[in-house]
Amino acid sequence: MRILVVEDDPMLGDALQVGLRQAGFVPDWISDGIGAEHALATTDYVAMVLDLGLPRRSGLEVLRRLRAAGGKLPVLILTARDTLEDRISGLDGGADDYLVKPFEMAELAARLRALVRRSGGSSQPSLKHGAIELDPAAHRVCFEGRPQELSAKEFALLQVFMQNSGRVLSRHQLEEQIYGWDDETGSNTIEVYIHHLRRKFGREVVRTVRGVGYLMPRETS
Ligand code: CA
Secondary structure (H helix, E strand, O other): OEEEEEOOOHHHHHHHHHHHHHOOOEEEEEOOHHHHHHHHHHOOOOEEEEOOOOOOOOHHHHHHHHHHOOOOOOEEEEEOOOOHHHHHHHHHOOOOEEEEOOOOHHHHHHHHHHHHHHHOOOOOOOEEEOOEEEEOOOOEEEEOOEEEOOOHHHHHHHHHHHHOOOOEEOHHHHHHHHOOOOOOOOOOHHHHHHHHHHHHHOHHHOEEEOOOEEEOOOOOO
Protein backbone atom coordinates (compact mmCIF):
# COMPACT_ATOMS: atom_id res chain seq x y z
CA MET A 1 0.00 0.00 0.00
CA ARG A 2 1.98 2.90 -1.33
CA ILE A 3 1.35 6.17 0.53
CA LEU A 4 2.50 9.68 -0.32
CA VAL A 5 3.53 11.65 2.77
CA VAL A 6 3.78 15.43 2.27
CA GLU A 7 5.37 17.08 5.30
CA ASP A 8 8.00 19.83 5.47
CA ASP A 9 9.11 19.25 9.07
CA PRO A 10 12.16 16.97 8.67
CA MET A 11 11.84 15.24 12.03
CA LEU A 12 8.14 14.57 11.61
CA GLY A 13 8.59 13.49 7.98
CA ASP A 14 11.23 11.00 9.04
CA ALA A 15 9.10 9.71 11.92
CA LEU A 16 6.11 9.32 9.59
CA GLN A 17 8.15 7.32 7.13
CA VAL A 18 9.49 5.00 9.82
CA GLY A 19 6.11 4.62 11.58
CA LEU A 20 4.12 3.96 8.41
CA ARG A 21 6.66 1.43 7.22
CA GLN A 22 6.36 -0.39 10.54
CA ALA A 23 2.58 -0.40 10.08
CA GLY A 24 3.02 -2.21 6.75
CA PHE A 25 2.64 0.74 4.35
CA VAL A 26 5.12 1.74 1.66
CA PRO A 27 5.58 5.48 2.25
CA ASP A 28 7.27 8.02 -0.04
CA TRP A 29 8.07 11.29 1.69
CA ILE A 30 8.15 14.68 -0.03
CA SER A 31 8.50 18.08 1.66
CA ASP A 32 6.82 20.63 -0.63
CA GLY A 33 3.60 21.11 -2.57
CA ILE A 34 5.03 21.18 -6.09
CA GLY A 35 7.07 18.03 -5.43
CA ALA A 36 3.89 16.36 -4.17
CA GLU A 37 2.13 17.11 -7.45
CA HIS A 38 5.02 15.62 -9.42
CA ALA A 39 4.89 12.47 -7.30
CA LEU A 40 1.10 12.20 -7.74
CA ALA A 41 1.47 12.54 -11.50
CA THR A 42 4.00 9.74 -11.79
CA THR A 43 3.10 7.20 -9.11
CA ASP A 44 -0.03 5.28 -8.25
CA TYR A 45 -0.71 5.80 -4.53
CA VAL A 46 -3.49 4.32 -2.40
CA ALA A 47 -3.65 7.41 -0.13
CA MET A 48 -1.94 10.69 0.73
CA VAL A 49 -1.05 12.18 4.13
CA LEU A 50 -0.96 15.94 3.60
CA ASP A 51 0.34 18.77 5.76
CA LEU A 52 -1.32 22.15 5.09
CA GLY A 53 1.54 24.59 5.72
CA LEU A 54 4.04 23.65 2.97
CA PRO A 55 6.66 25.51 0.94
CA ARG A 56 6.09 26.30 -2.78
CA ARG A 57 2.42 25.31 -2.79
CA SER A 58 0.11 24.92 0.21
CA GLY A 59 -1.46 21.60 1.09
CA LEU A 60 -4.92 23.04 0.56
CA GLU A 61 -3.95 24.20 -2.93
CA VAL A 62 -2.48 20.74 -3.75
CA LEU A 63 -5.73 19.18 -2.58
CA ARG A 64 -7.97 21.56 -4.55
CA ARG A 65 -5.96 21.04 -7.72
CA LEU A 66 -6.04 17.26 -7.27
CA ARG A 67 -9.83 17.24 -6.89
CA ALA A 68 -10.33 19.77 -9.73
CA ALA A 69 -8.44 17.36 -12.00
CA GLY A 70 -10.80 14.54 -10.95
CA GLY A 71 -8.32 12.78 -8.65
CA LYS A 72 -10.13 10.40 -6.27
CA LEU A 73 -7.15 9.51 -4.08
CA PRO A 74 -8.09 9.31 -0.36
CA VAL A 75 -6.47 12.25 1.45
CA LEU A 76 -5.85 12.64 5.16
CA ILE A 77 -4.87 16.13 6.29
CA LEU A 78 -2.29 16.25 9.06
CA THR A 79 -1.71 19.65 10.53
CA ALA A 80 -1.01 21.67 13.63
CA ARG A 81 -3.63 24.23 12.69
CA ASP A 82 -6.29 23.29 15.10
CA THR A 83 -8.81 25.94 14.17
CA LEU A 84 -12.34 25.11 13.14
CA GLU A 85 -11.95 27.19 9.99
CA ASP A 86 -8.92 25.18 8.81
CA ARG A 87 -10.65 21.89 9.44
CA ILE A 88 -13.71 23.00 7.49
CA SER A 89 -11.73 24.33 4.54
CA GLY A 90 -9.68 21.12 4.45
CA LEU A 91 -12.75 18.91 4.38
CA ASP A 92 -14.57 21.19 1.94
CA GLY A 93 -11.44 21.21 -0.21
CA GLY A 94 -11.85 17.47 -0.70
CA ALA A 95 -10.05 15.84 2.24
CA ASP A 96 -11.45 12.53 3.49
CA ASP A 97 -10.12 12.74 7.01
CA TYR A 98 -8.31 15.09 9.36
CA LEU A 99 -5.81 14.53 12.14
CA VAL A 100 -4.39 17.30 14.34
CA LYS A 101 -0.75 17.30 15.51
CA PRO A 102 0.43 16.00 17.89
CA PHE A 103 -1.05 12.62 17.04
CA GLU A 104 -0.41 8.94 17.72
CA MET A 105 1.12 6.94 14.88
CA ALA A 106 -1.21 4.01 15.65
CA GLU A 107 -4.24 6.24 15.10
CA LEU A 108 -2.87 7.61 11.83
CA ALA A 109 -2.23 4.05 10.57
CA ALA A 110 -5.74 2.94 11.59
CA ARG A 111 -7.34 5.94 9.87
CA LEU A 112 -5.35 5.26 6.70
CA ARG A 113 -6.41 1.61 6.70
CA ALA A 114 -10.04 2.72 7.03
CA LEU A 115 -9.69 5.22 4.15
CA VAL A 116 -8.07 2.64 1.86
CA ARG A 117 -10.71 0.06 2.80
CA ARG A 118 -13.58 2.42 2.05
CA SER A 119 -12.06 3.62 -1.21
CA GLY A 120 -11.97 -0.04 -2.26
CA GLY A 121 -15.70 -0.27 -1.52
CA SER A 122 -15.39 -2.44 1.58
CA SER A 123 -16.29 -1.84 5.19
CA GLN A 124 -14.83 -5.14 6.40
CA PRO A 125 -11.54 -4.73 8.26
CA SER A 126 -10.05 -8.03 7.06
CA LEU A 127 -9.76 -9.34 3.52
CA LYS A 128 -10.96 -12.84 2.60
CA HIS A 129 -10.28 -14.89 -0.48
CA GLY A 130 -11.16 -18.58 -0.42
CA ALA A 131 -9.30 -20.06 2.54
CA ILE A 132 -7.03 -17.02 2.88
CA GLU A 133 -7.81 -14.35 5.47
CA LEU A 134 -5.62 -11.24 5.73
CA ASP A 135 -5.86 -8.80 8.61
CA PRO A 136 -4.05 -5.53 7.66
CA ALA A 137 -4.22 -4.06 11.19
CA ALA A 138 -2.73 -7.09 12.93
CA HIS A 139 -0.47 -7.78 9.94
CA ARG A 140 -1.59 -11.40 10.04
CA VAL A 141 -2.49 -13.97 7.41
CA CYS A 142 -4.33 -17.23 8.00
CA PHE A 143 -4.72 -20.04 5.48
CA GLU A 144 -7.32 -22.71 6.22
CA GLY A 145 -7.51 -21.26 9.72
CA ARG A 146 -3.79 -21.52 10.42
CA PRO A 147 -1.45 -18.51 10.77
CA GLN A 148 1.14 -18.20 7.99
CA GLU A 149 4.64 -16.71 8.14
CA LEU A 150 5.08 -14.11 5.40
CA SER A 151 7.87 -11.62 4.75
CA ALA A 152 6.86 -7.93 4.65
CA LYS A 153 6.98 -7.88 0.85
CA GLU A 154 5.06 -11.16 0.47
CA PHE A 155 2.39 -9.75 2.77
CA ALA A 156 2.23 -6.50 0.79
CA LEU A 157 1.97 -8.37 -2.51
CA LEU A 158 -0.75 -10.70 -1.23
CA GLN A 159 -2.71 -7.70 0.02
CA VAL A 160 -2.50 -5.98 -3.39
CA PHE A 161 -3.77 -9.15 -5.09
CA MET A 162 -6.62 -9.57 -2.60
CA GLN A 163 -7.69 -5.94 -3.02
CA ASN A 164 -7.72 -6.40 -6.80
CA SER A 165 -8.98 -9.95 -7.29
CA GLY A 166 -10.37 -10.49 -10.78
CA ARG A 167 -8.07 -7.81 -12.24
CA VAL A 168 -4.92 -8.50 -14.18
CA LEU A 169 -2.03 -6.52 -12.68
CA SER A 170 1.15 -5.82 -14.61
CA ARG A 171 4.50 -6.37 -13.00
CA HIS A 172 4.98 -2.59 -13.02
CA GLN A 173 1.69 -2.03 -11.15
CA LEU A 174 2.70 -4.61 -8.54
CA GLU A 175 6.15 -3.08 -8.13
CA GLU A 176 4.62 0.37 -7.70
CA GLN A 177 2.52 -0.84 -4.78
CA ILE A 178 5.16 -2.76 -2.87
CA TYR A 179 8.35 -0.72 -3.42
CA GLY A 180 8.94 2.88 -2.31
CA TRP A 181 11.61 5.26 -3.61
CA ASP A 182 14.09 4.01 -1.03
CA ASP A 183 13.67 0.31 -1.83
CA GLU A 184 16.14 -1.55 -4.00
CA THR A 185 14.29 -3.49 -6.68
CA GLY A 186 15.90 -6.55 -8.19
CA SER A 187 15.05 -7.66 -11.72
CA ASN A 188 12.94 -10.70 -10.91
CA THR A 189 11.86 -10.26 -7.30
CA ILE A 190 8.12 -10.02 -8.06
CA GLU A 191 8.37 -13.46 -9.70
CA VAL A 192 10.21 -14.78 -6.65
CA TYR A 193 7.54 -13.45 -4.25
CA ILE A 194 4.75 -14.91 -6.40
CA HIS A 195 6.55 -18.24 -6.36
CA HIS A 196 6.56 -18.06 -2.54
CA LEU A 197 2.85 -17.18 -2.43
CA ARG A 198 2.02 -20.16 -4.66
CA ARG A 199 4.05 -22.45 -2.43
CA LYS A 200 2.17 -21.24 0.63
CA PHE A 201 -1.37 -20.87 -0.76
CA GLY A 202 -1.48 -23.24 -3.73
CA ARG A 203 -0.53 -22.89 -7.39
CA GLU A 204 -3.85 -21.34 -8.43
CA VAL A 205 -3.73 -18.46 -5.95
CA VAL A 206 -2.09 -16.24 -8.58
CA ARG A 207 -2.24 -16.99 -12.29
CA THR A 208 0.26 -15.80 -14.86
CA VAL A 209 -1.40 -14.03 -17.78
CA ARG A 210 1.27 -14.39 -20.41
CA GLY A 211 2.63 -11.12 -21.74
CA VAL A 212 0.30 -9.05 -19.51
CA GLY A 213 0.84 -9.77 -15.84
CA TYR A 214 -0.72 -11.65 -12.95
CA LEU A 215 -4.22 -12.35 -11.75
CA MET A 216 -5.81 -13.52 -8.51
CA PRO A 217 -8.98 -15.09 -9.91
CA ARG A 218 -12.22 -13.73 -8.50
CA GLU A 219 -13.91 -16.18 -6.17
CA THR A 220 -16.69 -18.21 -7.73
CA SER A 221 -19.22 -18.89 -5.01
CA1 CA B 1 4.21 22.35 7.69
